[in-house]
Amino acid sequence: MAGMVIIGAGHAAGQAAASLRQEKYEGPITIIGDESHLPYQRPPLSKAYLSGSQEVERVYLRAEKFYQEKDISLRLSTHAEKINRDSKTVELQGGETVDYDKLLICTGSRPRKLSIPGSDLDGIHYLRTIDDVDGIRASMQEGANLVIVGGGYIGLEVAAVGKELGLDVHVLEMEDRILQRVTTPTMSEYYDTLHRGRGVNIHTNTGVTGFSGDGKVEKVLCGDAEFAADLVIVGIGIVPNIELAEAAGLACDNGIVVDDHCQTSDPDIYAAGDCTNHPNPLLDRRLRLESVPNAMDQARTSAANMLGGDKNYAAIPWFWSDQYELKLQMVGFSADGNREVLRGDMASNQFAVFYLNDATVVAADAVNSPKEFMICKQLVGKEVDATVLADPDADLKTLL
Numbered sequence: 001m002a003g004m005v006i007i008g009a010g011h012a013a014g015q016a017a018a019s020l021r022q023e024k025y026e027g028p029i030t031i032i033g034d035e036s037h038l039p040y041q042r043p044p045l046s047k048a049y050l051s052g053s054q055e056v057e058r059v060y061l062r063a064e065k066f067y068q069e070k071d072i073s074l075r076l077s078t079h080a081e082k083i084n085r086d087s088k089t090v091e092l093q094g095g096e097t098v099d100y101d102k103l104l105i106c107t108g109s110r111p112r113k114l115s116i117p118g119s120d121l122d123g124i125h126y127l128r129t130i131d132d133v134d135g136i137r138a139s140m141q142e143g144a145n146l147v148i149v150g151g152g153y154i155g156l157e158v159a160a161v162g163k164e165l166g167l168d169v170h171v172l173e174m175e176d177r178i179l180q181r182v183t184t185p186t187m188s189e190y191y192d193t194l195h196r197g198r199g200v201n202i203h204t205n206t207g208v209t210g211f212s213g214d215g216k217v218e219k220v221l222c223g224d225a226e227f228a229a230d231l232v233i234v235g236i237g238i239v240p241n242i243e244l245a246e247a248a249g250l251a252c253d254n255g256i257v258v259d260d261h262c263q264t265s266d267p268d269i270y271a272a273g274d275c276t277n278h279p280n281p282l283l284d285r286r287l288r289l290e291s292v293p294n295a296m297d298q299a300r301t302s303a304a305n306m307l308g309g310d311k312n313y314a315a316i317p318w319f320w321s322d323q324y325e326l327k328l329q330m331v332g333f334s335a336d337g338n339r340e341v342l343r344g345d346m347a348s349n350q351f352a353v354f355y356l357n358d359a360t361v362v363a364a365d366a367v368n369s370p371k372e373f374m375i376c377k378q379l380v381g382k383e384v385d386a387t388v389l390a391d392p393d394a395d396l397k398t399l400l
Contacts, residue, residue: 001028002099004306005090007080007244008106009033011041012273012295012302014061016104019303021070030073030098032080032090037130038064043292045133046157047322051164052137056130083248085266102268102306105256106299107241109274109290114149114234118211118221124232127154139231142166147220147227149208150235151178153321156191158233159200160323169200170227172220174207184334186353187365190346191323198324238290240275253277255288260312262302270306272298281314282381283333291319316380329373332363332380341389343372352376359383372396 004020006013009031017029017039031039038060048054057063067074075092082091089097111126113119125136140146146162148155151173162169171178177188178195192202203222210221211232220227242252251257251265255277262270262278273295277288297315304311318331326349337355344351352372355363360383364376375396388394 002088002101003028003030004102004104005029005098005100006031006104006106007083007090008108008273008275009035009037009039009074009076010106010108010273010295011039011061011292012106012108012299013104014039015296015299016106016272016303017067017072018062018070019300020307021072023303023307023309025303025307027101028073029071030075031067032075032078032092032098034077034079035129035131036077038062038067038074038076040130041292042128043320043322045130046127046154047161049130050127050133050137050140050158051161059130080244083244083269085248085269088268100268102270104299104302104306105245105264105269105271105275106273106295107244107275109238109240111234112237112239114208114236116208116210118213118217121211121213121217122215123213123217123230124211124234126234127158128238136231136233140165140167141230143168144230145228146170147172147229147232148235149220149232150237151175151180151202151204152182152235152237153179154235155233156195156323157321158235159195160198163198163200164324171195171200171202172206172208172222172227173202173204175204177204178202183330183365184340184353184355186340187334190367194323194326194349238274240288242275245271245275260314261305261310262298262313263305270302272302278313280317281312282316283336287317289317291317293318316377318377326367327370329366329370330364331373331377332361334363334365336362339386341386343390344369344392354386354389356384356386359386361389375400 040059079093111128144167146167146169148171159169179188211217212219220229240255245256246252256271258276258278301311301313321328334355339356341354350368352366352369361379366373384399
């Protein structure tokens with residue numbers, strides 16, 4: 001009996017397997033994953049797990065006992081080499097094949113790598129997996145020089161952990177401002193001020209040209225400038241893992257192309273998570289999202305439809321970032337707005353910025369303001385009175 005096969009062992013894969021059982025599917029389920037670990041959460045890796053405040057067992061989505069009780073086969077430390085669509089098999093490293101009735105691709109993404117002089121030196125790290133973090137943590141010693149290449153959310157989360165552990169932290173960002181690709185000047189300025197106030201050294205308009213050291217990195221070179229480094233963490237974006245899908249002849253374009261059922265160009269193959277390029281009818285465009293909620297929702301949608309269901313995936317994207325004691329929660333895309341409305345006081349580190357397109361709410365950034373975030377998730381797409389949004393004493397529920 002062939003059954004359901006899932007390639008990948010991250011958030012989407014773990015959720016899809018659980019959802020298949022919740023949907024009363026009783027046939028074989030096989031998860032094939034490159035790593036040796038059970039399916040796990042990635043967000044804690046740059047936060048609590050990196051700091052050492054969270055044990056690895058709490059990073060796993062579910063305990064090993066769950067997979068045993070639900071009769072889900074885990075093929076870990078196993079690389080899927082090839083998808084044979086005609087024979088409906090997945091070829092594994094070593095030549096073994098696994099048959100499938102329906103296949104779900106959850107191959108996720110990988111860090112974008114630097115290829116500049118010295119980039120192969122020891123001590124230069126990328127942060128994507130548990131093993132990556134285990135390799136980094138040993139060097140996170142008090143007083144060490146930590147240089148972070150890239151001022152995105154991952155880089156800033158690592159900077160916060162580094163400062164709390166007593167490291168000397170430098171963030172190098174080649175753009176005019178940190179977070180330039182993902183948020184507004186308002187939020188960039190807020191986080192720039194926050195990190196500088198905590199002792200992080202931020203250098204914008206600073207591109208890395210190379211690394212130097214005797215076998216291990218000692219300096220980060222930026223043209224005429226250089227920075228002492230005991231360890232370097234590079235966070236310059238990710239690349240979707242679509243090579244397996246491409247080689248199988250599936251439609252790909254900045255991700256594996258799926259429809260609103262998470263179905264690929266092959267009706268027996270679905271895809272979920274970071275690796276997908278999917279339609280969003282609520283925003284009237286196609287997206288490739290690096291987002292846990294997206295991975296989980298697509299996994300549930302895929303599971304239902306692999307079993308013959310008719311479930312559409314349509315959700316307003318949302319994200320979060322933990323830095324120091326602050327939780328930033330984001331809904332929608334701030335770039336879709338043409339005006340900003342501030343609610344609360346940025347200096348108090350408790351506020352929300354709402355983004356409107358004329359009178360219509362399109363997005364929000366909420367710092368330590370979970371109530372505003374939850375209500376904004378329901379306000380996206382609605383016309384509102386901006387004076388009510390801005391008044392911290394006004395009840396936002398009246399706008400619903």
